[in-house]
Structures are given as structure tokens and as C-alpha cells.
Amino acid sequence: MKKLMSYIDRFCYKHPRFGIPNLMMLIVIGNGAVWLLSAMDATGLLQYNLAFSATAILRGEIWRLVTFILVPQGGGFLFLLMLYFYYFIGSTLEREWGTGRFTIYYLSGMLLTIIYGFVVYFITRQSSAITAAYINLSMFFAFATLFPETQVLLFFVIPIKIKWLAIIDAAYFAYEIFVRLGNNYGLISFLPLVAVLNYFIFCGDWLFDLIRPERIRQKRKTVNFRREAARINREMRDKPYQYKCAVCGKTDADHPELEFRYCSRCDGYHCFCQEHINNHVHFRE
Numbered sequence: 001m002k003k004l005m006s007y008i009d010r011f012c013y014k015h016p017r018f019g020i021p022n023l024m025m026l027i028v029i030g031n032g033a034v035w036l037l038s039a040m041d042a043t044g045l046l047q048y049n050l051a052f053s054a055t056a057i058l059r060g061e062i063w064r065l066v067t068f069i070l071v072p073q074g075g076g077f078l079f080l081l082m083l084y085f086y087y088f089i090g091s092t093l094e095r096e097w098g099t100g101r102f103t104i105y106y107l108s109g110m111l112l113t114i115i116y117g118f119v120v121y122f123i124t125r126q127s128s129a130i131t132a133a134y135i136n137l138s139m140f141f142a143f144a145t146l147f148p149e150t151q152v153l154l155f156f157v158i159p160i161k162i163k164w165l166a167i168i169d170a171a172y173f174a175y176e177i178f179v180r181l182g183n184n185y186g187l188i189s190f191l192p193l194v195a196v197l198n199y200f201i202f203c204g205d206w207l208f209d210l211i212r213p214e215r216i217r218q219k220r221k222t223v224n225f226r227r228e229a230a231r232i233n234r235e236m237r238d239k240p241y242q243y244k245c246a247v248c249g250k251t252d253a254d255h256p257e258l259e260f261r262y263c264s265r266c267d268g269y270h271c272f273c274q275e276h277i278n279n280h281v282h283f284r285e
Contacts, residue, residue, distance in 0.1 A: 004201065005201075005202065008101060008104055009101070009281040009282070010281060011100070011104075012098055012100035012101050012104075012279060012281075013247070013279070013280055013281040015100065016100070016247075016275065016276065016279045018099075018100045018103070019098070019099035019100040019101075019102070019103035019104075020099070020103050021094075021099050022091070022094075023090065023094065023099075023102065023103055023106060024086060024087050024089075024090025024091055024094065024106075025087055025090075025091065027069060027070070027086070027090070027106075027132075028083045028084075028086055028087045028090075030069075030070040031070055031071075031072045031083060032072075032080075032083060033070075034046065034047065034050065034070050034071065034072055035072040035075060035079065038072070039075075047071050047072075049061075049064075050063075050064065050067040050068065050070055050071050051064065051067075051068055051071050051129060051130075051131070052064055052065075052068035052113075052114070052117055052129070052130040052131070053127045053129075054117055054118050054120075054121035054127045054128075055121070055127040056127070065114060066110075068130060068131060068132065069110060069131075069132035069135070071131050071132075073131060073133050086136050086139070089139045089140055089142075089143045090102070090106075090139055092143060092147075093105070093139060093142055093143060093146070094278075095278060096146055096278070097278070098278040098279040098280075099278070099279065100279060101202075105139075105142070105198070105202050106135065106139075108198055108201070108202075109132075109135040109138060109194075109195060109198040110132070110135065112194045112195075112197060112198050113130060113132070113134070113135060113191070113194055113195070114130075116191060116194045117130045119187075120186070120187045120188050123187060124186055124187060126186075128185075128188040130188075130191065134173075134191060134192050134194070134195035135195055135198070137169060137172075137173070137192075137195065138195035138196065138198055138199045140165070140166060140169050141166055141169065141170075141196070141199045141203065142199055142202065142203050143162065144162045144163050144165065144166035144169075145166075145203045146203075147162055148161065148162060148163035148166075149161055149162070149163070150162045152165070173192040173193075173195075173196065176189075176192050177189050177190060177192055177193070240253055241253035241254070243260035243271050244260075244271060245260065245271060245272050245273040245275075245276055246270045246271060246272055246276075246280070246283070247272060247273075247276040247279075247280050248273060248275070248276060250273050255273070258273045258274055258275075259273070259274045260272065260273055260274070261274070261277050263277065263280070263282065263283075265282050266282045266283040267282075267283050268283060270283050
């Protein structure tokens with residue numbers, strides 16, 4: 001997983017324009033639009049023609065490879081609340097990871113889901129209904145891994161940390177598998193595990209760090225902030241600028257209109273411009 005993630009980071013670093021900005025907002029808007037149009041479609045043909053169907057795709061309806069992520073799950077106030085929740089989580093992950101990495105995360109979840117759908121079809125010769133529900137729920141695992149101590153209000157009343165909601169989410173995944181197996185759904189019952197696989201590919205190392213905090217303590221270097229600040233001040237006296245992007249080399253002297261920030265996830269002090277603060281390979285010393 002480390003080698004794969006290192007390759008993805010290098011790819012995003014070399015192709016800073018790769019990715020779909022505000023991807024989750026586009027998906028949420030698409031779900032909302034299909035939901036509204038479906039309310040006026042008594043036949044149900046709209047969602048039927050957008051849903052994943054291996055049989056239909058093999059007949060040439062290739063748009064289903066993409067449009068299945070726009071098929072809404074449920075309706076009413078709870079559905080709208082879930083859309084907002086997906087948008088919040090997705091946009092936060094995009095800001096944390098960068099547009100490129102988040103786009104790859106979501107597309108890989110789609111790809112794994114599609115592959116598994118075809119595997120089930122070729123084995124059972126039955127085309128199963130597949131949605132993006134588990135892909136979206138897997139984003140919650142990623143969010144909880146990055147921000148485990150974040151507190152939210154469950155039902156707008158009960159304060160609870162994200163890490164406990166993630167455990168509830170995992171229990172729901174297990175429940176879904178057992179219920180589907182009990183109802184003789186066959187291989188499609190294991191679809192939630194596909195989303196979990198995608199999560200482990202991207203967040204497995206962070207999860208292991210959370211489980212084994214001593215591993216972090218062994219690797220984490222102690223920073224002498226007074227000494228480091230003195231070193232930075234000495235360097236600043238010898239330079240005609242205060243900030244310089246570690247990726248593109250732009251400085252605040254040459255580009256005063258840009259904002260510069262330090263990355264908290266890089267080892268040491270590394271400054272980046274607003275274009276690369278979320279699109280760079282993290283420095284490791």
C-alpha cells in the first residue's frame with residue numbers, strides 16, 4: 001500500500017491540474033436532480049436507465065458505468081441530510097488530500113465496484129443492482145481516520161466523536177453483509193467489502209498508526225521550535241523574500257497576490273503557495 005500511495009502522490013505532484021474540482025458537490029447535485037426528476041416520473045424509467053446493469057452495459061448502454069453514482073438512495077428529509085453529509089465529508093477530504101488524490105479515491109471506488117459487478121454477473125449470469133452507496137459510506141471511514149476526535153451532534157442533539165460513528169458505520173457494513181447472505185443474495189452480498197478495500201488502499205497506514213500509537217511516537221521527531229525559528233530567521237535575513245513555494249518556487253516578493261502556508265503533515269517546515277498546499281508530495285525526513 002505504501003508503494004502504491006507513494007506512486008499516487010508522485011503522480012498528483014507531477015500533474016497538479018489532474019482531478020475534478022468540487023467532485024463531491026457535482027455528485028450531490030446530480031443525485032438531487034435525479035431525485036427531483038424521479039418524483040415526476042411515475043414509471044420509474046429514469047432511475048432504471050441510469051442504474052448499473054451489466055447486461056445493459058454489454059448491450060452498449062455504457063453511460064451506466066458513470067450514471068449509477070447519480071441514482072439516489074431513499075428520499076425525504078433524511079436523504080437531503082445524507083447528501084449534505086456526503087458533501088461535507090467529500091469536500092473536507094478534497095481539501096486535506098488535494099483534488100487529484102480525492103478524485104483518484106472516488107474513481108478507484110467506482111472502478112472496483114464496476115469490476116465486482118461484472119465478476120458477479122459472469123459467475124452467476126445475473127445482473128445485480130449496484131449503487132454508489134457503499135463508496136460514499138467508505139468516505140466516512142477515511143474522514144474518521146483523518147479526524148477521529150472531531151465531534152458532531154448526532155440527531156442535532158447528542159455530541160459524539162467521529163471515531164465512534166465510524167465503528168457504527170462498520171457494524172452497519174457487517175449487518176448488511178449478513179442480511180444479504182441470509183436473504184440468499186449470493187456474491188453481491190460482499191459488495192460492502194469492495195468499498196472497504198478501497199478505503200484500506202488509501203488509508204490503511206493511517207489506520208494502523210491510530211491502532212498502534214507507539215509506532216507514531218517512535219517515528220515522530222522532537223522539534224526544537226526555538227532553534228528552528230532562529231534558523232528560519234537567519235535564512236530570511238539572507239533572502240529577498242519571506243515565503244517560497246517548495247513546489248513551483250514562487251515567492252511572496254514576486255507574487256504578492258498569492259497566499260503562502262506551511263504544511264502540517266510534512267516533516268520539518270515546508271512552505272507552499274495556495275496552488276500547491278493541497279497538491280504536493282509530503283516531505284519525509
